[in-house]
Amino acid sequence: MNRSILTVPVRKIEGDSSxxxxxxxxxxxxxxxxxxxxxxxxxxxxxxxxxxLAAGFLFTEGILEGTHxxxxxxxxxxxxxxxxxxxxxxxxxxxxxxxxxxxxxxxxGKASIEALRMQGCPVLPRSSAAIQAAVIHRLPQVQxxxxxxxxxxxxxxxxxxxxxxxxxxxxxxxxxxxxxVDKLIGAEMLAGxxxxxxxxxxxxxxxxxxxxxxxxxxxxxxxxxVGAPSSLAVETAQRxxxxxxxxxxxxxxxxxxxxxxxx
Amino acid sequence: MNRSILTVPVRKIEGDSSxxxxxxxxxxxxxxxxxxxxxxxxxxxxxxxxxxLAAGFLFTEGILEGTHxxxxxxxxxxxxxxxxxxxxxxxxxxxxxxxxxxxxxxxxGKASIEALRMQGCPVLPRSSAAIQAAVIHRLPQVQxxxxxxxxxxxxxxxxxxxxxxxxxxxxxxxxxxxxxVDKLIGAEMLAGxxxxxxxxxxxxxxxxxxxxxxxxxxxxxxxxxVGAPSSLAVETAQRxxxxxxxxxxxxxxxxxxxxxxxx
Numbered sequence: 001m002n003r004s005i006l007t008v009p010v011r012k013i014e015g016d017s018s019x020x021x022x023x024x025x026x027x028x029x030x031x032x033x034x035x036x037x038x039x040x041x042x043x044x045x046x047x048x049x050x051x052x053l054a055a056g057f058l059f060t061e062g063i064l065e066g067t068h069x070x071x072x073x074x075x076x077x078x079x080x081x082x083x084x085x086x087x088x089x090x091x092x093x094x095x096x097x098x099x100x101x102x103x104x105x106x107x108x109g110k111a112s113i114e115a116l117r118m119q120g121c122p123v124l125p126r127s128s129a130a131i132q133a134a135v136i137h138r139l140p141q142v143q144x145x146x147x148x149x150x151x152x153x154x155x156x157x158x159x160x161x162x163x164x165x166x167x168x169x170x171x172x173x174x175x176x177x178x179x180x181v182d183k184l185i186g187a188e189m190l191a192g193x194x195x196x197x198x199x200x201x202x203x204x205x206x207x208x209x210x211x212x213x214x215x216x217x218x219x220x221x222x223x224x225x226v227g228a229p230s231s232l233a234v235e236t237a238q239r240x241x242x243x244x245x246x247x248x249x250x251x252x253x254x255x256x257x258x259x260x261x262x263x
Numbered sequence: 264m265n266r267s268i269l270t271v272p273v274r275k276i277e278g279d280s281s282x283x284x285x286x287x288x289x290x291x292x293x294x295x296x297x298x299x300x301x302x303x304x305x306x307x308x309x310x311x312x313x314x315x316l317a318a319g320f321l322f323t324e325g326i327l328e329g330t331h332x333x334x335x336x337x338x339x340x341x342x343x344x345x346x347x348x349x350x351x352x353x354x355x356x357x358x359x360x361x362x363x364x365x366x367x368x369x370x371x372g373k374a375s376i377e378a379l380r381m382q383g384c385p386v387l388p389r390s391s392a393a394i395q396a397a398v399i400h401r402l403p404q405v406q407x408x409x410x411x412x413x414x415x416x417x418x419x420x421x422x423x424x425x426x427x428x429x430x431x432x433x434x435x436x437x438x439x440x441x442x443x444v445d446k447l448i449g450a451e452m453l454a455g456x457x458x459x460x461x462x463x464x465x466x467x468x469x470x471x472x473x474x475x476x477x478x479x480x481x482x483x484x485x486x487x488x489v490g491a492p493s494s495l496a497v498e499t500a501q502r503x504x505x506x507x508x509x510x511x512x513x514x515x516x517x518x519x520x521x522x523x524x525x526x
Binding site for chain 1: 269271273274275276277278279286288289290291292293294295305307340341342370371372374375396397399400416417418438469471472473490491492493494495496497510514515516517518519522525
């Protein structure tokens with residue numbers, strides 16, 4: 001039995017006709033993420049790859065610097081406890097404070113962007129590496145072909161990591177867009193492969209500030225979204241020298257930032 | 264100038280060709296929601312209808328019971344402060360505690376559902392009112408026709424409230440699905456029209472636990488989603504006697520719960 005899929009009886013209506021059938025649903029269930037004894041977050045996620053999700057979340061939120069800080073990851077049914085090495089200090093106060101105090105304008109998009117810098121989010125290096133537009137055109141189909149659960153439920157977001165030759169490195173699915181990204185980045189971080197330089201992250205939905213932040217924290221130079229980007233996603237990408245692509249589908253896409261990485 | 268839309272220069276790639284043009288983006292910017300002096304949430308939202316968003320959030324999260332408890336709503340650029348009447352007591356501790364302690368299984372979907380009941384989320388009454396399938400088939404087109412900002416940016420989620428005759432009552436858009444729902448429910452709550460009995464809420468994306476919770480807190484008997492529902496959304500709808508419809512498009516839909524409200 002696959003824990004990410006549940007079967008339920010459903011009545012299907014088409015025009016005037018009605019029929020009963022068994023539908024497959026994407027499972028949504030809460031996961032508690034703990035750092036030692038402290039609950040950091042409760043997220044609604046699709047079960048599976050939970051340790052990677054927790055590690056990725058702590059990493060992309062700037063709470064953890066990397067796998068070298070982790071002593072152990074304990075897994076119970078809907079709770080992950082990450083324990084750090086004794087010499088690691090986490091300044092929770094600072095993390096929360098940053099959001100408010102980094103800009104004279106108070107709470108605003110600029111303050112959010114500035115808070116990323118304070119959390120240690122790096123400005124991406126200018127790179128000589130680039131990816132061909134023809135390679136990018138192929139990626140959405142590769143992602144869809146690999147999306148096993150989505151194909152059966154229609155209910156999951158995906159995040160897929162590619163190299164610049166268009167080879168799929170890893171794909172993760174979740175009911176939450178941010179969780180799919182955390183699972184993917186967490187897996188790479190735990191394997192010691194961050195920062196993910198010369199990689200492209202493709203997300204199935206829209207590009208928000210939150211997803212842009214997560215990709216930046218992992219050092220990913222190109223974020224590509226099947227849907228539209230938000231204004232703050234574009235501003236953030238520009239500020240940190242990231243390439244941001246939107247509407248990546250049907251052999252077309254828009255470049256919102258960092259055109260020099262596209263051939 | 265419309266604050267929910269921003270114009271940016273973009274390079275558009277189609278196959279091998281490239282062209283520059285001005286694209287319209289949905290604005291994403293943080294909003295701080297305060298209850299008195301206490302910051303309750305910072306949400307990334309599309310500016311506009313901010314007081315309704317704050318009031319709707321506090322209401323659908325079970326913190327506020329209704330407009331009669333509100334003394335005033337103060338609005339600054341990216342911050343809304345809701346002040347309650349002096350006799351209203353909010354038990355913040357209880358709200359947070361509920362999530363953990365309502366079920367012996369710890370953190371899990373059942374505990375999340377049980378927490379809704381503890382927050383005062385009502386089981387919906389059995390009703391003799393029903394809506395015709397033919398009316399439901401028309402709703403997605405009405406929603407799209409009304410979605411002014413989405414049409415220009417491709418970047419916004421929508422929530423639309425209809426009566427059982429298919430008349431559109433209110434539509435709200437936002438980069439965040441939950442925010443669109445909070446704006447809509449907040450507006451109705453502030454106007455003294457909750458609970459929203461004999462109404463249908465149509466959302467542009469998928470039906471998650473969170474959206475189901477929000478609709479339930481407002482007493483909405485039918486939640487219809489253009490996309491797929493999650494497992495926990497279906498379980499929640501069944502538990503509280505809500506009608507849940509998914510894949511509402513192209514003259515078809517699936518009934519996951521509460522078929523007696525569909526003719």
